[in-house]
Amino acid sequence: MKIVRIILVIVVIVLSGYSLIIQTLELMPYYMFFLGALILVTGLAELQKDRKGFWGYMNIAISLFVFLASIQYLLMN
Secondary structure, eight states: OOOHHHHHHHHHHHHHHHHHHHTTOOOOHHHHHHHHHHHHHHHHHHHHOOOOOOHHHHHHHHHHHHHHHHHHHHHHH
């Protein structure tokens, strides 16, 4: 789970950094999708650590919202 999180962090940083340098928003739905995946993995890791508190479930809910927003943006364009 930790390796997946590290890979997702690197992908999000590279895509958002490239988008920032080039000053374009074409890659926004893709790094939003990977950001949602990162938040989902973080929430699942919290739930696996037997911390069944508020933040594990909140991370999963936020990741679903980010997934829906990125998919909606892709379908509109």
